[in-house]
Amino acid sequence: MPKQTFFNLPAGKRKRIIDVAITEFLENDYQAASISRICAAAEIAKGSFYQYFTGKEDLYLHLFELMATAKGEFLKENLPDPQTGIFEYMRRLAEIGVEFELAYPRLSKLGYRAAAGNALPAGFEERMQQDTLAFFRRLLAQGKAQGSIAPEIDEDLAAFMLNSLFGELGRYLMQRAEAAGLRPGENGNSLFAEPQIQALLNQTFDILEKGFRQDLRD
């Protein structure tokens, strides 16, 4: 909830402020991040800052809103057909997650940074988590309906497992790609065109599928 004045700003200036702020919050704890430095780097008067934002927290929260919005739009554009089967859907989800990180590397890093932070207003972080968990629960329920997930699976537990995994999978794959000397955009324009990364994704969802599926013989 930045003030209206902020949104009245020329887009360039607004972007400059946001970019500078992301950098500052990436490089420093919430507490250690300095409004003074942000103003200096963004070349705005300190007084102006307080005409755009209520204060430090206001700015910080706004960055998350930006991230949420960006991720939301990203998903809307890329989300696959849920009909394709639950595991294929999840696999595509993971790919989109990585693509989002590649598209907004700084913004998504900021998200990780917040995970253990406590500077966020109580409940903010939790709400994000709850939303994600609810999403996975819906997905799992759908899987059960489709018959590809065993009915006895505890949906809450499984949602937790998927959440733990997905929260880190993107970074892991990027790290593996880097370790293998791959660079995004070289082969086709997606990391996932790389056979090695393909194989890793395949195996990940094979494991999940085997673990979760309706086991015919038991």
Next chain:
Amino acid sequence: MPKQTFFNLPAGKRKRIIDVAITEFLENDYQAASISRICAAAEIAKGSFYQYFTGKEDLYLHLFELMATAKGEFLKENLPDPQTGIFEYMRRLAEIGVEFELAYPRLSKLGYRAAAGNALPAGFEERMQQDTLAFFRRLLAQGKAQGSIAPEIDEDLAAFMLNSLFGELGRYLMQRAEAAGLRPGENGNSLFAEPQIQALLNQTFDILEKGFRQDLRD
């Protein structure tokens, strides 16, 4: 590496300082944590603090050492026989993890907090992660040797998956127990005596086992 002076202190005073410090670092970013507040709460002179520790970082690191030591001893005492099969072993590991959290709730919370911090001396956090991952890789290799894990499983990927899961499982189970109105120590003296928690653990490792195991029919 607190100074010798610190270790010469009467145990009670030392404990008081540590407890106060844990609280401070739990409630604040590294940067925001205040030596002044710690001194005031621990009722020691500010000058004394610097006779015990090199500085803020020294204290912070010491808390991690304490945690590492505590966890190490905890494991040494409780670690099961690896012969019992890899999944039984992992299951016991998870239980121990939860028990550690119950035994040292504040210390282990501090560990989670560090995940996103950037104030730690470079490499400290990473080293901890590397150690854990290496441990899981060894475990998986052993599982392959025992024939309970499919040989085509990428050990690095699987270690990452287990690490993601285990890092959060303890907290999740405690939260589920709490949601179910259970309290540790009421039924027998372990949370795991509770049938509901037992069931969750069973299912978790069933899923993993199915996912990872040598698949007979393929």
Next chain:
Amino acid sequence: MPKQTFFNLPAGKRKRIIDVAITEFLENDYQAASISRICAAAEIAKGSFYQYFTGKEDLYLHLFELMATAKGEFLKENLPDPQTGIFEYMRRLAEIGVEFELAYPRLSKLGYRAAAGNALPAGFEERMQQDTLAFFRRLLAQGKAQGSIAPEIDEDLAAFMLNSLFGELGRYLMQRAEAAGLRPGENGNSLFAEPQIQALLNQTFDILEKGFRQDLRD
């Protein structure tokens, strides 16, 4: 290089800060001089100080710049015609030196204080010395050209001698005047109107002249 903010200050406030600072640095080592005390005495907030100056050193250096500027202007206004002969010129120089001390007693004392300090940025003090020595060397070369200084005189050595002498002469004369019960401004408006002081100056430059001059009979 105080910040622009400082120069934007009303002249009175600026002067108050400078006066207080001079006092503080006169009464204390560089290290012992206290920004807190300066702020208190100048009745400015501690935060404000750091909006005017980069830090302690910045302030300290600024005092020297002030002195250099003041002395420069003082000389520009009072410097005699070099045509009058080298010793007459030097004599006038000494008088101006004393007059400067009378006009800016605290500022010039600050200059003496710096001699043994080691907190100044490396080279600052030395550069001042080098400038003075170079000035004397030029003067001596001129004297040789005029035939009033023996050509075999080592200019570097002589410059050093003059520098040693001039650095202290002002204070010495003032002290003699004080010991004789004279007060500046009582007799005419210059100390040098006093016959006793006149005599001392005469003798000083007689000695130098005899020592340095082209000795006709040798």
Next chain:
Amino acid sequence: MPKQTFFNLPAGKRKRIIDVAITEFLENDYQAASISRICAAAEIAKGSFYQYFTGKEDLYLHLFELMATAKGEFLKENLPDPQTGIFEYMRRLAEIGVEFELAYPRLSKLGYRAAAGNALPAGFEERMQQDTLAFFRRLLAQGKAQGSIAPEIDEDLAAFMLNSLFGELGRYLMQRAEAAGLRPGENGNSLFAEPQIQALLNQTFDILEKGFRQDLRD
């Protein structure tokens, strides 16, 4: 006036403390010099320090006493026959000054450092100056008696001039020697064996002699 306990110390330990202290006071302002550092470097307990000395000032003053004693003994051993003529005597004096600096470089540097300091107890520094000036006045009176100094010379002024000059001459000559690439002890074992340095000393005292002497023709 260190306490008796200090003088009861084994000579080695005493020397160690003194050496460390000289270093500390050479590298720092009086105020910035740290008893803690001295204790650490000298490997004595902080409590012990206060059993040897009253406090920081006590130690500092003791270093000056040591210097005074050392210089006194140095002079006693090297002082020439005053009969040899006043200028020859002064010349020898200057040489001894330099030799003292070469023999006790750190101790004598400490002396310079104090010149502009204000940390010395009031009067200490002045007394040293007064002693030196008195010495020069006696020397000049003697020169008048010997007929080598003009009777009309103001003894106080001349003493001041000599004092200014001698206070710096040693350092100047060493610096010249260094600039000329000379090193003490290479040629004979004295810097003064060097012809260039000889020449400078000769000229210095020629100048003084011409300036001060009974001028035959006036």
Next chain:
DNA sequence: GATGAATGAGGATTCATTCAT
């Protein structure tokens, strides 16, 4: 709407010295 000076609380840390052992 923009500015940037003013504020003073608070930060980590070092210090000389005392004193109980």
Next chain:
DNA sequence: TATGAATGAATCCTCATTCAT
């Protein structure tokens, strides 16, 4: 006599925020 832990005042400096222009 030797020790070294305890002390708390004092250090410089940074901060987010306010407010008059």
